[in-house]
Amino acid sequence: MISNNEITKILKEIAEYLEMKSIPFKPRAYEKAAEAISELEEEVTEVYKKGGLIALEKIPGVGISIAEKIEEFIKTGKLKYYEQLKKSVPVDLASFSGIEGLGPKTIFKLYKKLGIKNLKDLESAIAKRKIEKLKGFGKKSEEKISKGIEFAKKHSGRYVLGFIMPLIREIENRIKNISGVKQVVVAGSVRRMKETIRDADILVVSQKPKPVMDYFVSMPEVAYVIAHGKTKSSIKLKNGLDVDIRVVPEESFGAALNYFTGNRDHNVSLRELAIKNGWKLNEYGLFKGKKIIAGKSEEELYKKFGLTYVEPELRENTGELRLAKENKLPKLIGYKDLRGDLQIQTNWTDGANSIEEMACAAIAERLEYIVITDHTKRLAMTHGLDEKRIKEQWKEIDKVNAKLKKEKINFTILKGSECDILKDGSMDLSDKILEQLDVVGGAVHSSFNLSKEEQTKRIMKAMKNPHVDIIFHPTGRILNRREPYEIDIDEIIKVAKETGTVLEIDAYPERLDLKDHYIKKCVETGVKLSIDSDAHSITHLPYLEYGIGTARRGFATKNDIINAWPIDKMLSFLKDKRKIK
């Protein structure tokens, strides 16, 4: 079966071939179609199977011509149009991907003049100093390509946002201290809270750009400088992350922040909207002729367009501008809105800290309650709790609660479990134990490779258990490391709705599970969610931020997230749900 990845790849390559030939507009059309498909939840082959060509055409950016090409590719596993392009320029595009500064036009020139077809050819041409002798190239171009290759080999792919964020914030803070700097904001995909990022964009307000540029390109983390201009510079860090910086004057801050936050298609849509109004939008402001009519703040900018403010996390050009126009954007859950954390591990199993230490850390995060959810016996490697040990744990929880009460601290530790969902969908602890717990999370930790049907059935059975309140990290994915297990997410959401079962947004940076698209489906269906740190140490509690960011990307409001509610409301919701099951 042809995967979305394969279709995306072939469409992207077509775009590059067309770019080489300087054919206008078509490359962007293919790129847009490729992007849309890479973001698609459903398998394109399924879409085609269900609705044929017409269904394919409904994918945004896919028209009749690309739809027919996808059809041919699905049916025959081949695409004549692509084969012809490849025949006319027989280069291995994939082997050049990720090399900084090496675009389609350059690849084409190198092929035509030196017969370079793949990375190996390119490396040997560099070794023989052939490139610097070419017209239009020079010593510096050759060096740049050489460096690009070196780095592309070492570092590929994307960085998990929550793990790279401390470094980005450290750099941000150092730039804040440079003289003349009035404001520093990390924009781009970081501000949109994408789960993984490829680069970081830093926006600076200052009347004196030079000291900012000079410091930026000479930071100790810099591997090499990609560009060093008057108001804009780009560097590659030793860990492989690209970082761009841009300095703008105060009056352009809003327009620049908007421009730098993106995504690209959101920006393009806004700029097209400007043109329709007879204006022009760039990073310096919104202009009517030469007169600036907005740009100091983002709020002002959206207002001028007749739109309600669009939160950064929603700027993916997936319909948010239409909703902004109709004043239908939801009031997203805020970064300070969580009152509790429903998944916390302690040193009773694989956590690093005691119950009391975790409670204190949660208090420091301004939470009002946590649920202790250590693993259960099936997870032997974590020394999972059996019926006997979990009862001992309850005594410990009571003790710490009593201590907090005595100290007049308004904080509650609830009794819970991250209870294994066994292969057949039954639970790892008896119903008699489960019914005594305040919050029960069911989780899959084994048999990841069941068929889609079996895996879905397994989780559905757990959801139908009256004592199971939440499904923890429902798809089991680990970013950059493990694919989600196969489940029918629509079916899971349907049963969650029927049974009142809550689905979790696990905030651990490499999980973020559920992910944004699925969260949106839950919000639309009315399935309730929780945002939990899944903390295994006191240092993990701040990860809640990434869960909230992901929830915001999924259009979730406070009402959708049960641990944004007061403890009594949250608990009575779960109790009522247990009754109806």
Next chain:
DNA sequence: GCCGTTTTCGGCCCGACTGTTTTCAGTCG
């Protein structure tokens, strides 16, 4: 090649920086 509460045909975002050039194409975001 796609798309349309201005359009089913005629548009398609905008600007900084680089390297190799004397005016600009290529790349990137």
